[in-house]
Amino acid sequence: MRDLVDAPEPMGAGHKKVIIVAGGAGFLGSALCARLLNAGHSIVCVDNLLTGDFANVAHLATNPQFRFIRHDIIAPLRLAGPVDEIYNMACPASPPRYQTDPIHTFRTCVEGSLNLLNLAEEKQARILQSSTSEVYGDPEISLQVESYRGNVNTVGPRACYDEGKRASETLFWEYGAHRGLETRIARIFNTYGPRMHPEDGRVVSNFIVQALRGEALTVYGDGSQTRSFCFVDDLVEGLVRLMASDEKMPVNLGNPGEFTMLELADKVLAKIGSDLPVCFRPLPKDDPRQRCPDISRAKRILGWEPRVSLDRGLDLTIPWFAERLSAERRKGALVS
Amino acid sequence: MRDLVDAPEPMGAGHKKVIIVAGGAGFLGSALCARLLNAGHSIVCVDNLLTGDFANVAHLATNPQFRFIRHDIIAPLRLAGPVDEIYNMACPASPPRYQTDPIHTFRTCVEGSLNLLNLAEEKQARILQSSTSEVYGDPEISLQVESYRGNVNTVGPRACYDEGKRASETLFWEYGAHRGLETRIARIFNTYGPRMHPEDGRVVSNFIVQALRGEALTVYGDGSQTRSFCFVDDLVEGLVRLMASDEKMPVNLGNPGEFTMLELADKVLAKIGSDLPVCFRPLPKDDPRQRCPDISRAKRILGWEPRVSLDRGLDLTIPWFAERLSAERRKGALVS
Numbered sequence: 001m002r003d004l005v006d007a008p009e010p011m012g013a014g015h016k017k018v019i020i021v022a023g024g025a026g027f028l029g030s031a032l033c034a035r036l037l038n039a040g041h042s043i044v045c046v047d048n049l050l051t052g053d054f055a056n057v058a059h060l061a062t063n064p065q066f067r068f069i070r071h072d073i074i075a076p077l078r079l080a081g082p083v084d085e086i087y088n089m090a091c092p093a094s095p096p097r098y099q100t101d102p103i104h105t106f107r108t109c110v111e112g113s114l115n116l117l118n119l120a121e122e123k124q125a126r127i128l129q130s131s132t133s134e135v136y137g138d139p140e141i142s143l144q145v146e147s148y149r150g151n152v153n154t155v156g157p158r159a160c161y162d163e164g165k166r167a168s169e170t171l172f173w174e175y176g177a178h179r180g181l182e183t184r185i186a187r188i189f190n191t192y193g194p195r196m197h198p199e200d201g202r203v204v205s206n207f208i209v210q211a212l213r214g215e216a217l218t219v220y221g222d223g224s225q226t227r228s229f230c231f232v233d234d235l236v237e238g239l240v241r242l243m244a245s246d247e248k249m250p251v252n253l254g255n256p257g258e259f260t261m262l263e264l265a266d267k268v269l270a271k272i273g274s275d276l277p278v279c280f281r282p283l284p285k286d287d288p289r290q291r292c293p294d295i296s297r298a299k300r301i302l303g304w305e306p307r308v309s310l311d312r313g314l315d316l317t318i319p320w321f322a323e324r325l326s327a328e329r330r331k332g333a334l335v336s
Numbered sequence: 337m338r339d340l341v342d343a344p345e346p347m348g349a350g351h352k353k354v355i356i357v358a359g360g361a362g363f364l365g366s367a368l369c370a371r372l373l374n375a376g377h378s379i380v381c382v383d384n385l386l387t388g389d390f391a392n393v394a395h396l397a398t399n400p401q402f403r404f405i406r407h408d409i410i411a412p413l414r415l416a417g418p419v420d421e422i423y424n425m426a427c428p429a430s431p432p433r434y435q436t437d438p439i440h441t442f443r444t445c446v447e448g449s450l451n452l453l454n455l456a457e458e459k460q461a462r463i464l465q466s467s468t469s470e471v472y473g474d475p476e477i478s479l480q481v482e483s484y485r486g487n488v489n490t491v492g493p494r495a496c497y498d499e500g501k502r503a504s505e506t507l508f509w510e511y512g513a514h515r516g517l518e519t520r521i522a523r524i525f526n527t528y529g530p531r532m533h534p535e536d537g538r539v540v541s542n543f544i545v546q547a548l549r550g551e552a553l554t555v556y557g558d559g560s561q562t563r564s565f566c567f568v569d570d571l572v573e574g575l576v577r578l579m580a581s582d583e584k585m586p587v588n589l590g591n592p593g594e595f596t597m598l599e600l601a602d603k604v605l606a607k608i609g610s611d612l613p614v615c616f617r618p619l620p621k622d623d624p625r626q627r628c629p630d631i632s633r634a635k636r637i638l639g640w641e642p643r644v645s646l647d648r649g650l651d652l653t654i655p656w657f658a659e660r661l662s663a664e665r666r667k668g669a670l671v672s
Contacts (some may be wrong), residue, residue: 005485037382043618102510102514103507103510103511103514105513106503106506106507106510107450110446110503111447135490137485149486149487149488149489149490150485150488150490151471152485152486152502153485154471154485154486154502154503154505154506154509154586155505155506155508155509155521155585155586156509158417159505159509160506161508161509163502163503163505163506164503164506166488166490166498166499166502167442167446167502167503167542168492169488169491169495169498169499170441170442170488170490170495170496170500172491173490173491173492174438174439174442174495174496175439175493177437178439179436185491246451249491250491252491320401
């Protein structure tokens with residue numbers, strides 16, 4: 001995998017670790033596996049392949065330091081030998097996907113976290129939870145700082161994910177505060193890049209896929225709601241730095257550059273097909289109006305901030321989707 | 337048990353049910369067991385006796401319609417025969433008690449709910465969750481309405497309970513919305529009355545016990561924070577009506593009469609020992625400033641509102657504590 005962000009490698013060549021990446025065949029998980037493998041560590045990639053895809057890590061599987069285990073973390077994971085670090089990246093993350101089986105989504109967040117925390121305790125490993133900006137729900141403040149307690153509906157279509165992730169933070173905090181475990185909590189904001197699933201359902205992949213297919217771009221609501229978009233390599237760098245830090249309290253990781261849905265649509269159209277129309281559809285229930293991370297803590301504690309602009313990130317992402325869609329077309333042509 | 341609130345009995349004499357009360361040996365659970373047993377139903381009282389006390393239901397145990405099972409709902413509960421209704425009242429509810437083993441508290445809320453929901457699904461039973469005003473955290477609005485999304489810290493000493501209960505609401509909502517189960521969610525505000533544990537740690541029992549022992553009354557902070565206090569029989573009536581209703585969304589149950597801690601202290605002192613001092617101690621972390629239910633929904637949907645004033649409720653509660661403490665003294669005298 002390309003290493004777009006030439007950040008300093010926090011781990012010395014002499015200290016190679018055994019690292020579990022749960023959800024390692026997903027979009028973020030697979031980028032993290034590649035990054036850690038590239039740094040010389042041994043990776044145990046655990047994924048139930050519910051929304052993850054083995055194709056995301058197939059290029060890593062020839063490396064003898066990479067091991068793949070198909071396993072659903074809702075059940076306890078038993079592993080022989082030492083483990084130094086566990087990254088919990090497991091859980092469908094886009095609304096259409098996590099709403100397919102909401103109780104399973106919730107259980108992945110909660111029981112999955114419990115199982116991995118117990119494993120970390122057994123192995124005396126560090127463990128990082130991929131939490132999410134969704135713990136802020138539909139925020140009433142324009143820049144979300146970690147101390148903001150959120151605006152989440154406990155009884156609505158997004159609750160299985162939002163409350164599941166909130167609950168997982170509580171579990172991580174408890175194991176960190178009262179059981180002496182080295183826990184980390186990353187609140188991950190919107191991230192994009194190669195290996196996002198084309199049908200993921202989130203806006204960057206939606207727009208790119210629609211534009212590449214020559215379809216109208218679907219905008220929900222009036223398109224004035226904002227999101228921030230972090231390129232995947234920046235995000236992975238933040239995760240690795242957070243794991244290496246001493247910080248047990250939640251840390252926002254994301255790109256504070258804020259764009260409206262219409263601005264994003266314009267950028268994608270400018271890069272792919274400017275004559276395509278935009279069609280508007282009703283805003284889904286509980287869709288947040290805005291999302292933008294305050295990353296002051298990450299800057300201060302981790303010395304981290306995103307380096308890849310949205311324009312550059314899109315330029316790095318669009319060719320991957322183009323290749324993927326054309327491979328699918330070739331496959332479709334062969335089949336039919 | 338006395339039936340202080342002579343409300344209409346919602347269930348006809350011809351329709352006797354089998355009802356599980358999880359946490360049935362606790363303060364609220366035992367009052368509910370008595371109420372339902374009194375209405376002619378068969379009760380299966382399930383409790384792990386962690387904070388519940390068999391003494392709370394000992395007077396019911398001679399009734400052939402009453403059955404007690406010692407069981408922790410963190411493990412699945414298997415029962416032969418039909419079940420019509422399940423009330424989930426299981427979970428330690430006062431901060432010092434739920435903070436003793438915070439991970440167990442959290443798991444009681446979440447895994448306990450999951451196990452009971454699965455049992456309800458198997459039995460096609462109605463199921464009611466005792467949620468809590470704690471889902472509102474430290475509220476920014478003076479009167480908490482059900483649509484208020486709360487102000488809860490996911491990573492703090494109260495989170496194991498607050499986030500556990502929020503998560504349980506999500507589970508109940510999911511089973512109700514997507515799996516066709518008849519679910520009910522009661523958000524219970526501060527309740528008091530006979531059979532509260534003397535060492536429960538909440539303010540009404542604290543003040544009464546301290547006053548009866550001739551000790552200074554402990555007030556946290558400056559005593560200007562407010563709570564509303566609902567007498568137990570009123571609350572139980574609300575629970576029974578909610579179960580009988582068709583309402584799947586959360587309903588606040590509590591007494592909107594609001595008192596500061598100092599006002600409550602004055603009332604208790606006037607009734608027991610007016611010459612006792614009040615001593616002030618620092619406010620615990622994340623202690624809410626105010627709590628007062630908006631009960632418009634309960635009034636409209638259930639035709640319910642509290643009938644017992646704080647003065648009358650204290651008059652009904654203090655003698656129970658006096659008897660309990662004197663029984664403890666007699667026992668202590670016998671032992672020593």
